[in-house]
Amino acid sequence: MSSQNQILFQRAIQSFHVGDFSAAEQALLSYLGATPNHFDAFHLLAIIYANLDRWSEANECYKKALQINPSSVAALSNWGSCLTRLGQNDQALNALERALTLEPKLAALWFNTANILCDLGRFERASQYYEKALYFNPDYFQAHNNYGKALFANGQFNEALANYNKALELNPDFAEAWSNKGITLQELKRYAEAIACYDKSLCLNPGYAEAWSNKGITLQELKRFDEALNTYNKALELNPDFAEAWSNKGNTLNELKRYAEAIACYDKSLCLNPGYAEAWSNKGAILNMLKLYPEAIIQYEKILSIDPNIEWALGDLIDSRMKVCFWDGYQSSIKMLVEKVNKLQKIINPFKLLALQDDARIQKKCAEIYSLDSFPQAHTFGKISKKYKHPKIRIAYFSADYREHPTAQLTAELFELHDRSRFELFAFSFYDSAQDSKYRTRIKNSFENFYEVENKTDQEIAQLARDLEIDIAIDLGGYTQFARTGIFACRAAPIQVNYLGYPGTMGASYMDYIVADPTVIPESSQKFFSEKVVYLPDTYQPNDRKRQVATKVFSKSELGLPDQGFIFCCFNNNFKINPEVLDSWARILSQVPGSVLWLLEDNPSAKNNLMAELEKRDIASDRLIFAGRLQTSEHLARHAAADLFLDTWPYNAHTTASDALWAGLPVLTRMGQTFASRVAASLLNAIDLPELITSTSEEYEALAVKLATHPEKLQEFKERLKLNRLTKPLFNTELYTKHLETAYLKMYERYQADLAPGHIFV
Incomplete structure (x- = not known):
């Protein structure tokens, strides 16, 4: 090396150390023009470009340096960092793995490689690498922190917490670890402790936008929405480009039903x-x-x-x-x-x-995956060891649907008929109390104790139920909209029941029973339910005999129906219609000239798509008639304009089948293998019309055509339905209530006798 080149290289080093990267770059470029194969020069130039955020140029220099010296651990490590900035994580991982083969005892290398594995979503392997980093440097508090993040991402919250605690033991002023600990405590539903951790983090670093955002998430979980918005706004003041905070703010606005603002966020x-x-x-x-x-x-x-x-x-x-x-x-x-x-x-x-x-x-496997991820069993309060002893059994129904909703329409009379000499009733409502309706008013009046708990956390509601010493907690929602499964994950009562609103297993160990009947859950299907099955003798579904059918007589023209021709109908929600169902309906229509199919109009897109799909099946789309939504009494009254209700599968008509039968309209169903696909069959059995239950599409179609083309046969079913409506069990709410209460008594007796939940037959 000439003395002039040596001077250039030394000048580059000096300029680099004083932060004059431009001068260092120029000196190195001149030096490399004369000495093109100098490893240290290319390596230093790469580091300079990295400091200037010129990552593509840095990448090229690292590659040239490593061509000269492929065994440089420092260059491989720095190149790996550069590649991550370029989004080339797989290549970065390869570079660092090469460095580890050369220097396997360097904790920082294990740490950096683990970080890339986390970026790639390979959390289990990352955890192994963090363990290696900590083996070589037990006091590496950053490794404890990042190890905690990997464990958190893998759902190992308690293990993550232990690592954050170790990081904070080594460095009590580590703001990021305090914030991460807060997130983990939130997942464990230890909200007060989580808030304290965020506050500690923000005390150490008031400008830490991520800690403000994380605190907002926990405040939202606590239903402290205004405070949550304030913390998100603080995070966004500090970092207006914080995408996650904008999204989190949108979630809180959504909870407040400020939908336009949420979408804007x-x-x-x-x-x-x-x-x-x-x-x-x-x-x-x-x-x-x-x-x-x-x-x-x-x-x-x-x-x-x-x-x-x-x-x-x-x-x-x-x-x-x-x-x-x-x-x-x-x-x-x-x-x-x-x-x-x-x-x-x-x-x-x-x-x-x-x-x-x-x-x-x-369905069971899907429910188990969902419950374990979204609503794992919480151990916040521990087991309920005390056996409550009250003069009356305390039954609590939990629902978001004490309003104009099928659940309310089915249960209103049941609540009124409960035996107050043996049972004390409690209702927990998750829905906005401002949304009053005649059903809500009627249901509120039927309970001795009605609690508005929409703005309470799952933990608070579970604690309230425990404070009230509820004996049997009944979930009317399951996994439906607005349900609060987290309450039951906290164990609100010693006996917890999945009932009515969700036609399937919850897949959760904390749900003890599911209310059913021999049709919806045959004994051979018990293995597909995590709950023990409570068998009612006729049907699992209650009904309300007080539902009024409007006296108004609708003309067919008023409903948009033809004056002549057979009227098939299905008032199920459109999402229950699938290609196989429409195939069957098209074949039925093709065999019954002049017939039409009368469907509920859910939304314009569904209407247009169904008409187009029917055309694909060579049936004119004008043979589809759509019904708008009406008040319940008028909706029931318009059933009189139809001749036969055609059910869907694998999700049958539930409340809609009861509506049709109550209004005097026969229902033809195809029964399947799941709870949801056997409900209409349960109702037909309970009203003694089993001939309207089929098991295949061929049977279903043949019977539909037969009833449409043999009016005398259909009339027989209508006469039987008229006779059975008030004499068979389906609409005998008093009998149903007694059967359900017997089931509650049997559950209670088993619990008081220290017996585990078991299948119950009433």
């Missing part, structure tokens, strides 16, 4: 980070809830284009498509769902699966 988040899948998902969920299904579909498709393996997104997409009857790729989508459930992947909410397939084993 999600849009801001996505403008900042178009690849932020969670914001796409949050926006999709709110659009779906607002019944803006085509827009929701776009969100879910975007999520899956970003990450095809994002949790729950495929199920949400298929569900949104079903709500508009968009069936492209239907069979392949269902096959994919089943494959992913079998692989224990987090793919779909169990309620959304009910309408998509008829396999009770898959």
Whole structure:
């Protein structure tokens, strides 16, 4: 090396050390012009470009340096960091793995490699690498912190907490570890401790935007929405480009039903980070809830284009498509769902699966995956060791649906008829009390104790139930909209029951019983339910005999129906209609000239898609007539204009079947293998019309055609229905109530006798 080149190299080093990167760069470029194979010069130039955020140029210099000296641990390590900045994590991992083979005892190398593995979502392997880093340096507090993050991502919350505690023992002023500890305590539902951790973090670093945002999430969990918004606003003051905080703020606004503002927050988040899948998902969920299904579909498709393996997104997409009857790729989508459930992947909410397939084993597995992930058993309060002894058994019904809702329409009279000499009734309502209706008023009046708990946390509600010494807690919602499964995960009462609202297993160990009957859950199917089965003798479903059928007589023309021709109808929600069902309906229509099919109009997209699908099956779309929504009494009255109700499968008519039978309209069903696909059969058995139950599409279609073309046969069923309506068990609410109360007594007696839950036959 000439003395002049030596001077250039030394000048570059000196300029680098004083932070004059431009001068250092120029000196190194001149030096390399004369000495093109100098490892140290290329390595230093790469470091300079990295300091200047010129990552592509740094990458090229690292590669040239490593061509000269492939065994440089420092260059390999620095190159790995550069590659991560370029988004080339797999290549970065290869570089650091090479460095580890050369220097396997360097804790920082294990640490950096573990960080890349976390970025790649390989948390189990990352955990092993953090353990190696800590083996070589037990006091490496940053490694304890990041190890905690990997364990957290893998759902190992207690283990994550132990690592954060160790990091804070080594460095009590580590603000990030305090914030991370707070997130973990939140997952463990230790909210007060979580808030204290965020406050400690923010005391150490008031400008820590992420800690403000994390605190907002916990405040939202505590239903302290205004405080949550304030913390998000603080985070966004500190970092206006904080995409996650914008999305979190949107979630809180959604809880406050400020939907337009929530969507604006999600849009801001996505403008900042178009690849932020969670914001796409949050926006999709709110659009779906607002019944803006085509827009929701776009969100879910975007999520899956970003990450095809994002949790729950495929199920949400298929569900949104079903709500508009968009069936492209239907069979392949269902096959994919089943494959992913079998692989224990987090793919779909169990309620959304009910309408998509008829396999009770898959439904149970799906429910187990969902409950374990979304509502794992909480141990906040511990077991209920005390056996309550009261003059009356205390029964509590938990629901979001004490309003104009099928659950309320079915249960209103049941609540009124409960035997007050033996039972004390409690209701816990999760729905906004401002949304009053005649059903809500009627139900409130039927309970001695009615608690409005929408703004309480799951823990607070569970604690209230324990303070009230509830004996039997009954979940009327399951996994349906607005349900609060987390209450039962906290063990609100010694006996917990899955009843009515959700037609399937919860897949959760903390739910003791499911109320059923021999039709919806044959004894051979008990293995597909995590709960013990309580068998009522006639049907699991209650009914309200006080439901009024309006006296108004609708003309067919008034309803948009033809004056002549057979009227098939189905007032089920459109998401229950699938290609196989429409195939059967098309074949039925083709064999009954002049007939029409009268459906509920859920949304314009579903209507248009169903008409187009019928045309594909060579049936004119004008043979589909759509009914708008009416008040319940008038809706019941218009059933008189129809001749036969055609059921759907694998998700049958439930309340809609009861509506039809109460209004005097026969229901033809196809019975399947799952609870949801056997409900209409249960109702028909309970009203003694088993001949209207079929088991295959061929039987279903043949009987539909026979009844449409043999009016005398259909009239026989109508006469039997008229006779049976008030004489058979289906609408005998007094008898039903006695059977259900007997079931409660048997559950209670088993518990008081120290017997584990067991199948019960009433």
